[in-house]
Amino acid sequence: MLKISPKQLNNYGDTIVEVMVVLAILGLSIGISYATANSSLKAIRGAQENSQAGEVLQSQVELLRASAGVTDIAQPNYIYQSGTFCLDPANGNVVTVPANCNLGEDNRYAVTINYNPGANDTFTLVAKWDDVQGQGQDTATLVYRVHK
Numbered sequence: 001m002l003k004i005s006p007k008q009l010n011n012y013g014d015t016i017v018e019v020m021v022v023l024a025i026l027g028l029s030i031g032i033s034y035a036t037a038n039s040s041l042k043a044i045r046g047a048q049e050n051s052q053a054g055e056v057l058q059s060q061v062e063l064l065r066a067s068a069g070v071t072d073i074a075q076p077n078y079i080y081q082s083g084t085f086c087l088d089p090a091n092g093n094v095v096t097v098p099a100n101c102n103l104g105e106d107n108r109y110a111v112t113i114n115y116n117p118g119a120n121d122t123f124t125l126v127a128k129w130d131d132v133q134g135q136g137q138d139t140a141t142l143v144y145r146v147h148k
Helices: 016-067
Strands: 084-087 109-116 122-130 137-145
Touching: 016 084, 016 109, 016 122, 016 137
Parallel strands: none
Antiparallel strands: 084 109, 109 122, 122 137
16 A cells, blocks of 8 residues: 655645635736726727717718808708707708707717808817716817808
8 A cells, every 4th residue: 555644745736825826816817807808998989989970070061061052041951050050961951959960870979060150151060979988978079161
């Protein structure tokens, strides 16, 4: 029969302290990885929303360009007016009720257009939406000048 002395038993395996240290290091590394991945995903989503807001504003600029030749104030797409408005993507008509100016994916982007006749006939387009973290709003602004 094989005899093992107590001195030989101490040379095999890991102690509970060593296992706990390894588990603590592993948990810390997993936590750091999760936090890094989470912040990266939020940054990516924020960039996507900013890009979509730019597309919504660009579509409004295209409607402004199409309506630039309308000079009759009685027309529904007369854009040279004071106050806040947006343009209906379906027909290009002016919408003066701000609640109806939610455009884009899931009507996420509240779009407003202001005409500035004293500033070389410029239009200031603003899109606002709730930010990714739910801690306020993000904004995209575009200034467009129409040559009549």
